[in-house]
Amino acid sequence: GAVVSQHPSRVICKSGTSVKIECRSLDFQATTMFWYRQFPKKSLMLMATSNEGSKATYEQGVEKDKFLINHASLTLSTLTVTSAHPEDSSFYICSATSGGADTQYFGPGTRLTVL
Amino acid sequence: QQPVQSPQAVILREGEDAVINCSSSKALYSVHWYRQKHGEAPVFLMILLKGGEQKGHEKISASFNEKKQQSSLYLTASQLSYSGTYFCGTEGAGGTSYGKLTFGQGTILTVHP
Numbered sequence: 568g569a570v571v572s573q574h575p576s577r578v579i580c581k582s583g584t585s586v587k588i589e590c591r592s593l594d595f596q597a598t599t600m601f602w603y604r605q606f607p608k609k610s611l612m613l614m615a616t617s618n619e620g621s622k623a624t625y626e627q628g629v630e631k632d633k634f635l636i637n638h639a640s641l642t643l644s645t646l647t648v649t650s651a652h653p654e655d656s657s658f659y660i661c662s663a664t665s666g667g668a669d670t671q672y673f674g675p676g677t678r679l680t681v682l
Numbered sequence: 683q684q685p686v687q688s689p690q691a692v693i694l695r696e697g698e699d700a701v702i703n704c705s706s707s708k709a710l711y712s713v714h715w716y717r718q719k720h721g722e723a724p725v726f727l728m729i730l731l732k733g734g735e736q737k738g739h740e741k742i743s744a745s746f747n748e749k750k751q752q753s754s755l756y757l758t759a760s761q762l763s764y765s766g767t768y769f770c771g772t773e774g775a776g777g778t779s780y781g782k783l784t785f786g787q788g789t790i791l792t793v794h795p
Contacts, residue, residue, distance in 0.1 A: 599781055610684075610769065611724070611785045660723050664781050671714065671771070671783060673723040 570594050571663050573674035580651055581682055588646045588677045590661030596641035597663035601671060602634075605658045617644045651681040683707060685772045687786035694760045694793045702755040702789045704770030713753040714771040714783060715744055717764075724769060727755070750775070757791070765793045 570593040580586050590600055599618050603611040615636050617623045623636035633655075635647040644663075648655055658678050662671040685706045692700050704713060712731045716724035728738055730746035730753055738744050742764075744755045757764055767790050771783035 601782070610787050611771075613782060613784070616782055669781065670726050670729055671781070672726060673716075676723045678721075 569670070569672045571597075571661065571672045571674040573661055573677050575677060576675060577678045577680075579680045579682065582652050583650055585647055585649045586651055586679060588648075588659055588661075588679075590644045590646070590663070590674050592642045592663040592672075595663075595665060597644075597665060598641065599664050600638060600644040601662045601664075602636060602644075602646050603660045603662065605660060605676075607658075611660065614646075648679065651679070653681045655679065656681045683774075684784055685770055685786040687768075687770060687789050689789060690787070691790040692792070694791070696762060696793055696795055697759050698793075700757045700760060700791060702757070702768050702770075702791070704753045704755070704772070704786055706751045706772055709750045709775045711750075711773040711775045713744075713746055714773075715753075715755050716769045716771065717766045718769060718788075719766045760791075760793045762793050762795065765791055767791070 572591045574589045602614045604614050605611050613626050614629045615623045615625045617636050617638040619638045619641050625631045633649055638644040658676050660676040662673045664671045685704050688703045714729045715727040718724040733748045733750045736745045741758050746753045767788045769785045769788050771785045
């Protein structure tokens with residue numbers, strides 16, 4: 568149980584294009600999903616918290632107009648990197664929880680490379 | 683506030699033990715431990731919620747001190763598969779974090795044959 572999927576696993580795009588990353592909880596309803604960014608050999612940095620049916624809460628320093636998050640259902644959240652630039656290249660990981668102090672289960676991550 | 687992990691790196695031979703520490707300057711609501719292999723997502727190990735709590739099994743266990751500011755992860759009789767980066771994720775006390783975790787900088791564990 569508690570499986571979280573992400574799609575795509577790897578994406579390469581040109582500078583200026585937008586990329587959408589999907590995060591799905593496969594066997595449970597995720598009231599809350601989190602989006603993280605991780606640079607090589609670094610820790611996970613929380614970007615935003617996404618609750619089903621409401622606007623995402625972004626961490627300080629994260630541009631909400633650049634990183635669009637939609638949590639349309641209890642099993643799906645999407646992160647769209649708009650007008651991507653090379654500095655947006657990173658490993659993006661989502662996690663899902665059923666709420667409170669419950670365990671966060673992580674998706675397999677999406678490696679984004681912007682040329 | 684990011685928790686502080688120590689040590690930054692550990693090198694072991696199979697069968698040896700290791701302890702990884704995670705400290706916060708303020709009392710915490712919970713501590714979550716994860717292991718991440720290169721290029722993969724973090725895998726959940728365990729969560730600690732109560733001060734003075736100890737949990738896990740014989741090989742991998744963890745403790746949470748009474749003040750809920752420090753947690754340790756114990757790896758006993760290490761195996762090659764234990765290699766990876768270990769992260770603690772902490773949730774601040776006060777009930778306003780809504781499950782948000784702040785992760786430490788990670789501890790790189792390498793187990794050699």
